[in-house]
Amino acid sequence: MGLPWYWTAIIAFAIINFLLISASVLVYAERKVSAAMQNRPGPNRVGPAGFLQPFADVAKLLLKENIVPAMANPFVHSLAPFLMVAIAMTAGALIPFARGVVIADTDMGVLVLLALTSITVYGVTLAGWSSNSKYSLLGGLRASAQMISYELSMGLAVLSVVLMSGTFNLVDIVEGQSGGMAVLGWNFFKNPIGALLFIVTAFAETNRTPFDLPEAEQELVGGYHTEYSGMKFGMFFLAEYVNFFVASFFIVTLFFGGFLVPFEPAMISIFPSLDGSILLGAMQIGTVLLKAGFFAYLFIWVRWTLPRFKYNQLMTLGWKYLLPIALVNVVVIAIIMTVMQYL
Amino acid sequence: MAGQILFFALAVTAIAAGVGVVWSRSPINSALWLILNLFCIAGLYLTLNAQFIAVIQILVYAGAIMVLFLFVIMLLNLSEMPSVTRFTIARLFGFFLVMGVLALLTYAVAAGLDVLPERIVPAAAAVSGSPSTLARSLFTEYALPFEIIGILLLAATVGAVIIAKRKPV
Numbered sequence: 001m002g003l004p005w006y007w008t009a010i011i012a013f014a015i016i017n018f019l020l021i022s023a024s025v026l027v028y029a030e031r032k033v034s035a036a037m038q039n040r041p042g043p044n045r046v047g048p049a050g051f052l053q054p055f056a057d058v059a060k061l062l063l064k065e066n067i068v069p070a071m072a073n074p075f076v077h078s079l080a081p082f083l084m085v086a087i088a089m090t091a092g093a094l095i096p097f098a099r100g101v102v103i104a105d106t107d108m109g110v111l112v113l114l115a116l117t118s119i120t121v122y123g124v125t126l127a128g129w130s131s132n133s134k135y136s137l138l139g140g141l142r143a144s145a146q147m148i149s150y151e152l153s154m155g156l157a158v159l160s161v162v163l164m165s166g167t168f169n170l171v172d173i174v175e176g177q178s179g180g181m182a183v184l185g186w187n188f189f190k191n192p193i194g195a196l197l198f199i200v201t202a203f204a205e206t207n208r209t210p211f212d213l214p215e216a217e218q219e220l221v222g223g224y225h226t227e228y229s230g231m232k233f234g235m236f237f238l239a240e241y242v243n244f245f246v247a248s249f250f251i252v253t254l255f256f257g258g259f260l261v262p263f264e265p266a267m268i269s270i271f272p273s274l275d276g277s278i279l280l281g282a283m284q285i286g287t288v289l290l291k292a293g294f295f296a297y298l299f300i301w302v303r304w305t306l307p308r309f310k311y312n313q314l315m316t317l318g319w320k321y322l323l324p325i326a327l328v329n330v331v332v333i334a335i336i337m338t339v340m341q342y343l
Numbered sequence: 344m345a346g347q348i349l350f351f352a353l354a355v356t357a358i359a360a361g362v363g364v365v366w367s368r369s370p371i372n373s374a375l376w377l378i379l380n381l382f383c384i385a386g387l388y389l390t391l392n393a394q395f396i397a398v399i400q401i402l403v404y405a406g407a408i409m410v411l412f413l414f415v416i417m418l419l420n421l422s423e424m425p426s427v428t429r430f431t432i433a434r435l436f437g438f439f440l441v442m443g444v445l446a447l448l449t450y451a452v453a454a455g456l457d458v459l460p461e462r463i464v465p466a467a468a469a470v471s472g473s474p475s476t477l478a479r480s481l482f483t484e485y486a487l488p489f490e491i492i493g494i495l496l497l498a499a500t501v502g503a504v505i506i507a508k509r510k511p512v
Contacts, residue, residue, distance in 0.1 A: 073371075076371075076375070106394070107394070107473050107474065107475075108394050108395065108398050108473075108474070111395070111398040111399070111402060111474075112398055114402055114406075115398050115401040115402040115405075115406055117406075118401075118402055118405075118406025118407060118410070119401065119405055119406050121410055122378070122410070122413075125410070125413050125414075125417070126375075126413075128417075129371060129413075129417050137417060140417060141414065141417055141418060144410050144411075144413060144414040144417075145414060147410065148407060148410055148411060148414075151406070151407070168474055
């Protein structure tokens with residue numbers, strides 16, 4: 001990217017703050033949506049309609065005592081939450097928010113995304129191990145096994161998109177979906193199986209219900225973060241919300257046209273001055289936020305609708321169903337792409 | 344210049360992490376040092392303009408293999424090994440002395456046999472480590488070795504499945 005470094009730094013600062021604020025908003029949304037689904041009011045005391053509740057919660061967490069268990073490994077115990085948040089935030093650098101508004105416009109985008117996903121597990125695993133508690137350890141073990149199992153299917157689902165777009169660059173993948181009628185160029189319509197696989201594995205990789213075995217409250221007290229208190233617990237909480245919000249952005253980027261505004265070419269042909277204007281950029285940011293918001297809502301919706309898998313069901317689903325489907329999907333798409341080249 | 348500073352910083356960290364792997368008595372600490380080492384080496388690849396290898400390094404080694412290692416270490420709950428040596432200044436001094444002598448002897452022997460590597464100055468950004476460059480040479484020039492490695496990996500996978508399916512006698 002030809003931008004000067006300070007401009008990149010400003011965008012990075014804006015995106016990190018955006019992710020922090022959106023995490024608070026998502027916590028509020030999650031509590032309100034779950035309340036609505038369970039026919040109760042939800043938070044309604046702090047601020048208008050309880051909107052300031054998450055901010056009050058953060059203030060509370062900041063003021064709480066930080067307890068490190070006596071037999072814990074203090075360095076790793078402190079390192080784990082930082083890793084979680086740092087990796088979750090780093091993924092934000094890859095998201096194309098509008099044409100030209102992306103921090104890391106790299107030819108390696110998709111691979112960096114997969115690499116970041118695969119190292120997210122360290123936060124959970126190390127938290128589980130360093131706490132020196134049986135519940136935490138079990139949570140950490142489950143997390144690492146689950147991540148390895150679902151990473152393969154996720155990688156293959158992403159690979160099918162790469163095959164169709166012919167590039168690892170996330171911006172080019174988005175631009176490659178602009179063909180067809182308005183929304184029909186989206187990869188979701190060309191590759192629905194890949195999209196569904198990616199969404200399911202995204203749930204697993206972000207440890208959201210029905211794949212939240214690492215923190216299963218009913219069996220493991222709190223799983224990997226049982227022994228965390230104060231803001232360190234807050235950071236795990238933050239990382240979870242940032243993770244699934246970023247995951248919704250990637251679902252949108254890879255399969256639902258990213259920042260492409262529906263009927264964009266038609267609008268530009270009617271209003272030629274729109275091309276390259278700030279307004280179009282704002283519309284693109286609005287579009288990607290709207291789409292990502294829908295998937296963030298989907299994450300919440302599923303959490304309060306489906307029960308958790310059993311561990312054996314999780315492994316069966318991952319290895320015996322998702323992986324073969326993903327493999328066949330990749331092979332079929334590769335064959336179709338090759339045949340289309342010669343037509 | 345900045346690239347050189349980065350290179351040496353990463354190289355020193357990688358070596359320090361490598362020493363840490365051998366030095367620490369707890370398996371988890373060793374594994375953590377190894378992860379740091381792998382990340383430094385990924386950074387080294389980046390400074391050498393091999394972005395694809397760098398990302399793959401993190402994806403495969405740090406992201407998959409080390410997670411599996413951690414899983415096994417945590418599952419077996421390996422205890423800390425007893426400390427066999429105690430760290431003293433004399434030992435450290437001896438270590439560097441021996442390393443220096445080794446380097447000197449290696450250099451002398453290599454120079455004597457005339458096998459010193461030529462200093463290669465890479466043509467600036469002539470080859471990029473982007474996936475398309477790599478793929479082009481993998482699937483044209485090195486197609487046969489690539490296929491052979493593929494078959495080897497397949498054989499290893501089949502072997503793993505067979506061992507896993509064998510009923511205990």
